[in-house]
Amino acid sequence: MEPFFQTKKLSVGYGGIPLIQDINIKLDKGKILTLIGPNGSGKSTILKTITKHLKNICGTVLIDRHSIDGMGSRELSRLVSVVFTERLKTERMTCEDVVATGRYPYTGLLGILSQEDHAQIQNAMELVHAWDLRDKDYTAISDGQRQRVLLARAICQEPQVIILDEPTSFLDIRYKLELLHLLRKMTKEKNITVIMSLHELDLAQKASDFVMCVKGESVTHFGPPNEIFTKAFIENLYQLSNGSYNPLYGSFEMERPKGDPKVFVIAGAGSGIPQYRILQKKGIPFMTGILHQNDIDYPAACDLASEVFSEKAFCPICDETYAEAEKQLSSCQTVIDCIGTYGSLNMKNFDLAQKAKKLGLKIVETAENL
Amino acid sequence: MIVFIIFLSLFFIFVLLNIMIGSVMIQPKEIFQLLLGHGGNETSYGILWKVRFPRMIAAVLLGGALSLSGFLLQTFFNNPIAGPFVLGISSGAKLAVAFIMVLTLSRSQAVHSIVLVMAAFIGAMGSMGFVLLMSQIVRQSSMLIVSGVMIGYICSAITDFIVTFADDASIVNLHNWSLGSFSGTAWADIQVIAVVVITASVLVFLLSKPIGAYQLGESYAQNMGVNIKAFRILIVILSSLLSACVTAFAGPISFVGIAVPHLVKSFLKTAKPLIVIPMCFLGGAIFCLGCDLAARTIFAPVELSISSVTALIGAPVVIGILLKKKGHG
Numbered sequence: 001m002e003p004f005f006q007t008k009k010l011s012v013g014y015g016g017i018p019l020i021q022d023i024n025i026k027l028d029k030g031k032i033l034t035l036i037g038p039n040g041s042g043k044s045t046i047l048k049t050i051t052k053h054l055k056n057i058c059g060t061v062l063i064d065r066h067s068i069d070g071m072g073s074r075e076l077s078r079l080v081s082v083v084f085t086e087r088l089k090t091e092r093m094t095c096e097d098v099v100a101t102g103r104y105p106y107t108g109l110l111g112i113l114s115q116e117d118h119a120q121i122q123n124a125m126e127l128v129h130a131w132d133l134r135d136k137d138y139t140a141i142s143d144g145q146r147q148r149v150l151l152a153r154a155i156c157q158e159p160q161v162i163i164l165d166e167p168t169s170f171l172d173i174r175y176k177l178e179l180l181h182l183l184r185k186m187t188k189e190k191n192i193t194v195i196m197s198l199h200e201l202d203l204a205q206k207a208s209d210f211v212m213c214v215k216g217e218s219v220t221h222f223g224p225p226n227e228i229f230t231k232a233f234i235e236n237l238y239q240l241s242n243g244s245y246n247p248l249y250g251s252f253e254m255e256r257p258k259g260d261p262k263v264f265v266i267a268g269a270g271s272g273i274p275q276y277r278i279l280q281k282k283g284i285p286f287m288t289g290i291l292h293q294n295d296i297d298y299p300a301a302c303d304l305a306s307e308v309f310s311e312k313a314f315c316p317i318c319d320e321t322y323a324e325a326e327k328q329l330s331s332c333q334t335v336i337d338c339i340g341t342y343g344s345l346n347m348k349n350f351d352l353a354q355k356a357k358k359l360g361l362k363i364v365e366t367a368e369n370l
Numbered sequence: 371m372i373v374f375i376i377f378l379s380l381f382f383i384f385v386l387l388n389i390m391i392g393s394v395m396i397q398p399k400e401i402f403q404l405l406l407g408h409g410g411n412e413t414s415y416g417i418l419w420k421v422r423f424p425r426m427i428a429a430v431l432l433g434g435a436l437s438l439s440g441f442l443l444q445t446f447f448n449n450p451i452a453g454p455f456v457l458g459i460s461s462g463a464k465l466a467v468a469f470i471m472v473l474t475l476s477r478s479q480a481v482h483s484i485v486l487v488m489a490a491f492i493g494a495m496g497s498m499g500f501v502l503l504m505s506q507i508v509r510q511s512s513m514l515i516v517s518g519v520m521i522g523y524i525c526s527a528i529t530d531f532i533v534t535f536a537d538d539a540s541i542v543n544l545h546n547w548s549l550g551s552f553s554g555t556a557w558a559d560i561q562v563i564a565v566v567v568i569t570a571s572v573l574v575f576l577l578s579k580p581i582g583a584y585q586l587g588e589s590y591a592q593n594m595g596v597n598i599k600a601f602r603i604l605i606v607i608l609s610s611l612l613s614a615c616v617t618a619f620a621g622p623i624s625f626v627g628i629a630v631p632h633l634v635k636s637f638l639k640t641a642k643p644l645i646v647i648p649m650c651f652l653g654g655a656i657f658c659l660g661c662d663l664a665a666r667t668i669f670a671p672v673e674l675s676i677s678s679v680t681a682l683i684g685a686p687v688v689i690g691i692l693l694k695k696k697g698h699g
Binding site: 073074078080081082089090092097111112157 | 450585592594596635639
């Protein structure tokens with residue numbers, strides 16, 4: 001079956017000069033595609049070409065097997081609606097007035113709204129929980145509410161495809177999550193296809209069915225999130241030389257402190273992460289262990305510590321690992337013992353703390369006062 | 371709805387007052403008798419028919435035209451203090467009309483009012499073109515106003531040159547006109563005014579829908595299916611035509627284009643073009659009737675220029691808009 005939304009060898013750019021070439025998107029109905037990539041990589045340029053705000057340089061955009069080149073503006077407006085990233089300036093418009101503009105392609109010569117138009121407006125506003133805002137002036141509501149109103153506007157245009165350019169900018173995390181939840185709900189309930197750009201990789205990973213990476217002259221990758229969100233790939237896409245990316249949580253760590261480690265952190269079960277971050281902020285290099293490879297501290301330790309002593313998941317700490325850790329411990333001056341509790345699998349960490357005492361190292365519970 | 375009734379009653383009251391009041395008072399009863407053709411006083415009939423009626427109709431149509439032109443420009447430039455006078459469009463039209471007048475008066479030819487409107491339109495488009503060019507280069511809205519005011523000064527200065535070097539006979543005529551006045555409008559002029567203003571205003575009203583879409587900005591309007599290029603050209607032509615028509619017959623009249631749409635929107639508490647456009651026209655008519663009445667009567671028999679009255683009322687409104695804008699951050 002032909003995909004619902006398709007671009008074939010699409011080239012986009014300004015003034016006839018191609019910026020990104022050979023874009024091939026295939027997207028089924030009701031799916032969410034997210035464009036990610038560094039600032040200025042051309043995400044907006046692609047979106048603007050799909051909405052015909054920019055002329056395509058070559059190639060085609062097909063919606064439901066019809067090229068948008070051959071469509072009139074009215075026909076296209078019934079298929080594709082947009083939410084732009086620029087803040088909207090309005091004058092004396094209530095939220096309902098703003099949403100009502102979405103009915104434009106369906107009203108007559110003077111744009112008088114019919115009963116059905118009013119029903120659609122109410123539906124759209126209820127879907128995004130903005131119906132209570134209907135009589136409020138658009139300029140008098142919060143950024144999160146505005147974004148919901150604009151989404152309602154886009155929905156009541158009854159499109160098949162909604163394009164959103166960085167819809168989560170200006171929003172705090174609560175509204176970001178809420179907006180993405182609404183988009184998912186919309187795709188599910190109305191079978192609308194969503195194409196958007198996002199800056200937040202963690203959210204892109206969690207909210208999208210497909211992800212497209214845009215960088216430089218071409219689309220570097222297109223695929224489902226679990227193929228795209230790998231450590232090496234993201235770090236390369238954004239040229240992360242001063243930080244690192246954790247694909248499981250979709251989170252980032254700052255740059256690892258440089259130098260010879262003089263601090264040993266005995267950690268596990270999440271007790272280590274706060275300490276690692278304090279040390280990172282203070283620029284103190286450190287080693288840490290002994291962590292099981294399934295320990296929650298382990299990914300952050302790998303990103304931040306100069307050296308990590310680890311054991312295979314679910315196994316008691318073996319003698320070789322312990323011996324290695326003990327050897328390195330003696331080269332340190334300070335030990336941060338934050339682990340708190342010991343169990344049968346990590347009893348060796350207790351031994352490590354005792355060893356530190358014997359060696360006469362400075363032992364503290366937190367890196368705060370180092 | 372209440373606002374509409376108030377506007378309508380104000381309109382009729384001012385229409386009546388403008389016909390009644392003058393150097394000779396004519397009672398409403400007499401007006402009705404004259405209108406119905408039941409004899410009445412011969413002089414009153416002359417005053418009414420040859421002076422007050424044309425002048426009143428001119429104030430109504432030209433006032434409405436100015437106000438609509440202002441509304442269009444504010445929407446077009448997304449700037450609440452844009453208007454035909456501040457953007458130099460009136461002055462451009464004034465220059466072109468002065469030029470034609472001097473040219474023809476010196477040869478003591480009569481100019482047809484259509485020629486004047488055409489000249490004014492060309493002048494208005496000239497200024498509009500300059501302002502559009504500036505708006506492409508500098509995207510700041512305050513710079514747009516400054517460039518408009520500057521072109522206004524340049525056009526006024528050139529107009530002054532032309533007037534200075536014109537024949538003595540034409541100066542009196544030109545001087546009155548260049549200050550702005552509804553006086554001396556003939557029925558022949560009214561015909562031209564009515565055709566131009568009513569056609570343009572109906573077209574503007576028919577554009578309510580895309581104007582409403584355009585209020586959200588160009589990008590959204592395009593997404594809603596508005597043909598942006600055609601729409602922009604139409605708005606430029608219509609707003610220039612409306613203000614050109616005013617300038618051709620009544621000279622440059624300041625601040626009506628800014629003050630009236632603003633007041634109308636704040637009375638109506640909405641900016642929906644479908645309601646605002648007719649009300650702007652009505653509001654502009656009321657405003658100009660009132661100002662013309664004031665200009666004629668306050669220091670009678672001396673007549674003030676209409677612009678000095680409109681500026682006195684209109685300029686504080688502009689200051690009010692600026693203060694309000696500041697308050698919103």
